[in-house]
Amino acid sequence: MSQLEAADADDVLEGAVHAVTLSGTKIGLTRVNGTVQAFVNKCPHLGLPLTKGKIVDGVITCPFHGSSFSLCSGAAQDWVTGIMGMNMPGAVRGVITMGKTPRGLAMLEASEVAGKVFVALG
């Protein structure tokens, strides 16, 4: 597994996703309580980017169908709640899930050294 330079540390902020591509992998970087977190920037539901996701208390909510994930563990907190921020009743949600069962966000090991953020890719 190699550690790749991903960003300037100053570009990685609380409450926002800094999107980068490393070796062809789309990665999201953010901070939770000051600590850099890195994840594969594809929602586990349909693989859409989480770059515009809303982050509250270390949890990111997908802007497309409302699934949410811990940015520390990657664990799913909620799974497909609606469309583009509008909550939908259970029957509609069942259709939107497209048969996908809840799964977590793929987290990556990240570190911060001398003003740079590094991500482990293997």
Ligand code: FES
């Ligand atoms: S793509 Fe994220 S919840 Fe559907």
